[in-house]
Amino acid sequence: MSRTDDFLKHITEGNTTKGDFIPVGAAMLDGETITGAHVKIPLKTLNRHGLIAGATGTGKTKSLQVLAENLSERGIPVLLMDIKGDLSGLAQPSHGHVKIDERMSQIGLPFEAKGFPVEVLTLSEQNGVRLRATVSEFGPVLLSRILDLSDTQAGIVAVIFQYCDDNKLPLLDLKDFKKILQYATEEGKAEFTEAYGRISTSSTGAILRKIVELEQQGADLFFGETSFDVQDLLRVNDHGLGYINIIRLTDIQDRPKLFSTFMLSLLAEIYSTFPEQGDSGRPELVIFIDEAHLIFDEASKALLNQIESIVKLIRSKGVGLYFVTQNPTDVPEEVLSQLGLKIQHALRAFTAKDRKAIKLTAQNYPDSEYYNTENVLTSLGTGEALVSALDEKGRPTPLAATMMRAPMSRMDILTEDELKTLLSSSKLVKKYNETIDRESAYELLNKKIAEAEADEAKEQAEKEKEALKKARTSSSTSRRRSTAMNPVVKVLTSATFIRSVFGILTKIMKK
Incomplete structure (x- = not known):
């Protein structure tokens, strides 16, 4: 048996699966594609998370597109983070090309051009379904970790949330939270001190500065109502295709704090609301996080711990997380160790540091008698990748240098007119894009302060009125006393003087 036949048997037996699977391409040996040696990813293990890595221009985005299409085709919804803005083409069928036909012929798979149901979401003012969450939904622990607060400051945040719960003050947006922080150390200082203990103005000042930093990255647009319901990510269209939800993030690349805030809140919400399902045979939702280093680069240790825990x-909620980045070292080792599927496109060795990173990357893959992994990583062409997945029993499949299949949808963005048409037919745009600013902590506290000031002004007016009345009474008494003490008045009103006057008057009358 030839080396090629041995390799074909090795790949075929290692990729045997009884359940549904996604064929991502055909295995390669010595730079040649082995037609029919399909590399398969079982649906059952797609909730074991994964990594798509490789240098710029090596085909990461197209691999992501292929996985998203095949998941949608099998009725599994997808959530994509579109940092570069080149994924909206999933909504339209591929234009086709001679090179696509050649590639698919080499792989041994049919090609059908088709578009998929797409929902465009946004965190900013870009067109799309607005994604929002309230401060209350974050809760004190998550908010403290996002703001990277000290233990003392986190305790104050917990007290603030408790006060709002006790007094039925909804915390919806950041202006609510800033107002209650101000109230705790100014107008409501006595109330807080009596019920919850003294709150330091230096601590609340530090928290406010962290909130302002978050606002400068656009978080004021994210916090508020209407809150996005993560169940809307699980929709399937009338033809049984899972929706591909694309979050447009092209304008927040320089705002990693907002990106990590959103991602952590989304994952926490999914984890808290999705039911446990274990290994059900297929995932409920698959999330692809493009430019994953944006989450990890700016994350504090507390935030990283939270992400690692989630x-x-x-996985037990039926959710698969796939990190897309240029180099596997962009992802913390604690997270990397949890990833079952690895699609590694070419890496470039321009510096000693690059060569060291490639050596470390090669050690993350199973040993293979057919490949020198370290050499293959630098010699892969565009649209080729090293693939290692988990079979249905959780064992690594044979490592395969793979000619990746071409996407069925357009490998380009939607035009402005196509995007407008897509959004005009969206049910979620109608549900979430109305701005709501109902009465919450900000308005209720302002009203409370105004009422307290009015009561204080009224009390002050009453005191002034009472003081004026006392002053008048005192003045009248003083005048009477002063008059009574006057010597002339004393003489004129004396009994002797009055008798004398009456005696004179009597004599005059007799005459």
């Missing part, structure tokens, strides 16, 4: 736990 990655470990969310």
Whole structure:
């Protein structure tokens, strides 16, 4: 048996699966594609998370597109983070090309051009379904971790949330939270001190500065109503295709704090609301996080710990997380160790540091008698990748240098007119894009302060009125006393003087 036949048997037996699977391409040996040696990813293990990595221009986005299409085709909804703005083409069928036909012929798979149901979401003022969450939904622990607060400051945040719960003050947006912080150390200082203990103005000042920093990255647009319901990510269209939800993030690349805030809140909400399902045979939702380093680069240790915990736990909810980045070292080792599927496109060795990173990356893959992994990583062409997945029993499949299949949808963005047409037919735009600013902590506290000031002004007016009345009474008494003490008055009103006057008057009358 030839080396090629041995390799074909090795790949075929290693990729045997009884359930549904996604064929991502055909295995390659010595730079040649082995037609029919299909590399398969079982649906059952797609909730074991994964990594798509490779240098710029090596085909990461197209691999992501292929996975999203095949998941949608099998009725599994997808959530994509579109940092570069090149994924909206999933809504339209591919234009086709001679090179696509050649590639698919080499792989041994048919090609059908088709578009998929797409929902465009946004965190900013870009067109799309607005994604929002309230401060209350974040809760004190998550908010403190996002703001990277000290233990003392986190305790104050917990007290603030408790006060709002006790007094039925809804915390919806950041202006609500800033107002209650101000109230705790100014107008309501006595009330807080009596019920919850003294709150330091230096601590609340530090928290306010962290909130302002978050606002400068656009978080004021994210916090508020109407809150996005994560169940809307699980929709399937009338033809049984899962919706591909694309979050447009092209304008927040320089705002990583907002990106990590959103991602953490989304994952926490999914984990808290999705039911446990274990290994059900297929995932409920698959999330692709493009430019994943944006989450990790600016994350505090507390935030990283939170992300790592969610990655470990969310699998049981039927959710798969896939990190897309240029180099696997962009992802923390604690997260990397949890990833079952790895699609590694070419890496470039321009510096000693690059060569060291490639050596470390090669050690993350199973040993293979057919490949020198370290050499293959630098010699892969565009649209080729090293693929290692988990079979249905959780074992790594044979490592395969793979000619990746071409996407069925357009490998380009939608035009402005196409995007407008897509959004005009969206049910979620109608549901979430109305701005709501109902009465919450900000308005209620302002009203409370105004009422307290009015009561204080009224009390002051009453005191002034009473003081004026006392002053008048005192003045009248003083005048009477002063008059009574006057010597002339004393003489004129004396009994002797009055008798004398009456005696004179009597004599005059007799005459």
